[in-house]
Amino acid sequence: MAPDTDPTGPRLAALATLLADETRAAFCLALLDGRAWTAGELARHARVAPSTASEHLGRLVAGGLLTEERQGRHRYLRIAGPAVAHLVEDLAAHAEPSGEPPRTLRAAGASHALARGRTCYDHLAGRLGLALTDALTDRGLLSQDTGFALTDRGLDWFREQGIGLERTGRRPLVRPCLDWTERKPHLAGVAGAALCRHLLASGWCVRIGSGRAVKVTDDGELALRERLGIDPGILR
Amino acid sequence: MAPDTDPTGPRLAALATLLADETRAAFCLALLDGRAWTAGELARHARVAPSTASEHLGRLVAGGLLTEERQGRHRYLRIAGPAVAHLVEDLAAHAEPSGEPPRTLRAAGASHALARGRTCYDHLAGRLGLALTDALTDRGLLSQDTGFALTDRGLDWFREQGIGLERTGRRPLVRPCLDWTERKPHLAGVAGAALCRHLLASGWCVRIGSGRAVKVTDDGELALRERLGIDPGILR
DNA sequence: GGGACGTTTCGGCGGGGACCGTACGGTGTC
DNA sequence: GACACCGTACGGTCCCCGCCGAAACGTCCC
Structure with missing residues (x-):
């Protein structure tokens, strides 16, 4: 029986929490293209205010899922590495129920x-x-x-x-x-x-x-x- | 650019939400032994009230992470399948920062x-x-x-x-x-x-x-x- | 210097959810 | 049938957190 003080549970929950928000999930999925996005681009992509995006990005960076690179007035963000990309991919694959055709023409x-x-x-x-x-x-x-x-x-x-x-x-x-x-x-x-x-x-x-x-x-x-x-x- | 109406984000977030709680995470980690636990056992393991555990288990079953089997007055729960087990394992591996020695003697x-x-x-x-x-x-x-x-x-x-x-x-x-x-x-x-x-x-x-x-x-x-x-x- | 722009900080609002105690229904035992 | 036991439904509380707008900071460009 695992000891009740096993620190793995809280850490697992903390990691999952980072992806347990629609906005943060949208950020990570967008960043799966492997390139760097600015904070503003991500905010517009997820349709949230820049201030909201800033908070989310701070948490994702602090949690080790993203890395940032400041250049002038821009903040470039990318997935922290192949392991993180793999994790997000894997989770996304599980989240997708089955082949569901897109609805809108643009989509x-x-x-x-x-x-x-x-x-x-x-x-x-x-x-x-x-x-x-x-x-x-x-x-x-x-x-x-x-x-x-x-x-x-x-x-x-x-x-x-x-x-x-x-x-x-x-x-x-x-x-x-x-x-x-x-x-x-x-x-x-x-x-x-x-x-x-x-x-x-x-x-x-x-x-x-x-x-x-x-x-x-x-x-x-x-x-x-x-x-x-x-x-x-x-x-x- | 992914369409803003991409339904993957919300689904990914919903899946992550299931593991984004310490109690539910503890349940899933305990169930990684591959066997069936009763609702009460899981509640005691995670140190929460039976009623609390019942709610969490309902969500985990509804979300497809666990399956249940009723026998008499017991509710047996197990991981829904190898894919789910793999997912939890993977997430737990990422959550663990590095070799950190356990503290208590029992642990x-x-x-x-x-x-x-x-x-x-x-x-x-x-x-x-x-x-x-x-x-x-x-x-x-x-x-x-x-x-x-x-x-x-x-x-x-x-x-x-x-x-x-x-x-x-x-x-x-x-x-x-x-x-x-x-x-x-x-x-x-x-x-x-x-x-x-x-x-x-x-x-x-x-x-x-x-x-x-x-x-x-x-x-x-x-x-x-x-x-x-x-x-x-x-x-x- | 002035102005536009990207980003951050802070205060405040609102909602969701994690938790418990209690009461209740179903099940096995004596 | 009485009783212990397991699990569930419900009401209530509390806190966390996601969101925004306003204001401020830094940068780039003219």
């Missing part, structure tokens, strides 16, 4: 772009992320039969493509990420982040507007078909 | 037993869980180099031991679980649960008292040394 348009491809903190998700993951799996570079791991041939492939896989700290090389639109896992972890950086750096995909949506370029369609046999039609 | 004694071996919902954790995971890894049955997956030899080993690995639904065959005492991942998922069941059924380990602590029996020490080369000294 439908936005969610269509997001469903096609987007960043999920530092890796790719949406149909694009899934297509990459499936292609790696089909070609025997990634094994999902008995877990989730790169094969030896997969390691070679990353090396051939010139995609470095420097392991930093305790972060896993690969990790499945189950996001809340697709219901299948896609590639995350060090390799997922490296692959995302590589596609963006090569100009194979680009960000759309200011959000987390991304789209594959013409060069990208060619490269992905050549190197991974991905049918461009899937990505549209 | 030290209890946490010592828990550190040696315990169930983590349906698989084994603590030094025992870690020793099993490490042994499987050292013998090339489990690969952690490029992800987390059973090897072909690992699949054979489970078969030889007569441990069935029936996959149910979408649950992964293996999954790393990072709990909050050890800082290294141990084996979870279908295989982790099957291994735990096998050890308990074979009498190689038994539960201590009414909690989630387990200890290895003499038979178990022999079997684990023979089959996985585990030094019994590690488990003490």
Whole structure:
């Protein structure tokens, strides 16, 4: 029996409290695009007064979920790290009951772009992320039969493509990420982040507007078909 | 940019709210032993009035985190499933700042037993869980180099031991679980649960008292040394 | 310097929820 | 049937916290 003075309960509750508010949850979800937002942008996004946002952001930073960077009169905020991003993603995946179609046209348009491809903190998700993951799996570079791991041939492939896989700290090389639109896992972890950086750096995909949506370029369609046999039609 | 009417935020907040209370968090952590507790037991454990516990349990059940089973005048409660257990574990792991030694002697004694071996919902954790995971890894049955997956030899080993690995639904065959005492991942998922069941059924380990602590029996020490080369000294 | 802008601090309001005690219904036991 | 026991419904209290507006501070630009 756990001792009644187990400090884990209060700490778990404190952590959950940070995400237990609609405004703070909206902040964290928005920041899942992996980039830095200003306090004002977040306030407008969540439709609350700047003063309200300021308080919330103070708590999220104090709680270690976000980090801040002051530049002049701006306060830039981002998710504190991959572990936090993973946590929020995981929680969001559990919160989503099932496939529920969006209602408004604008939401439908936005969610269509997001469903096609987007960043999920530092890796790719949406149909694009899934297509990459499936292609790696089909070609025997990634094994999902008995877990989730790169094969030896997969390691070679990353090396051939010139995609470095420097392991930093305790972060896993690969990790499945189950996001809340697709219901299948896609590639995350060090390799997922490296692959995302590589596609963006090569100009194979680009960000759309200011959000987390991304789209594959013409060069990208060619490269992905050549190197991974991905049918461009899937990505549209 | 995510639409402002994205329903994910409110749902995420609602889910987090369920764990954002010390009493409810204590309930969920206690139930992580994987067994059913009565409402009264949980109330005493968390030091709240029965009526208070009843309200909390109602919310947790309504929110899908717990399931209930009525038997006579008792109300038995358990974690709703592996996904929920995983979620709570994950959150608890993030909530724990770092290795902080317990203060009271009773807590030290209890946490010592828990550190040696315990169930983590349906698989084994603590030094025992870690020793099993490490042994499987050292013998090339489990690969952690490029992800987390059973090897072909690992699949054979489970078969030889007569441990069935029936996959149910979408649950992964293996999954790393990072709990909050050890800082290294141990084996979870279908295989982790099957291994735990096998050890308990074979009498190689038994539960201590009414909690989630387990200890290895003499038979178990022999079997684990023979089959996985585990030094019994590690488990003490 | 002046003015626009981003952000923070503070006071105050309002609502939700965590808690308890009490009373009550259902269940098992003598 | 009387009694202990487990769980629940209800009323009431208290406190926390999410929100805003107003005012102030710092920064950037002209």
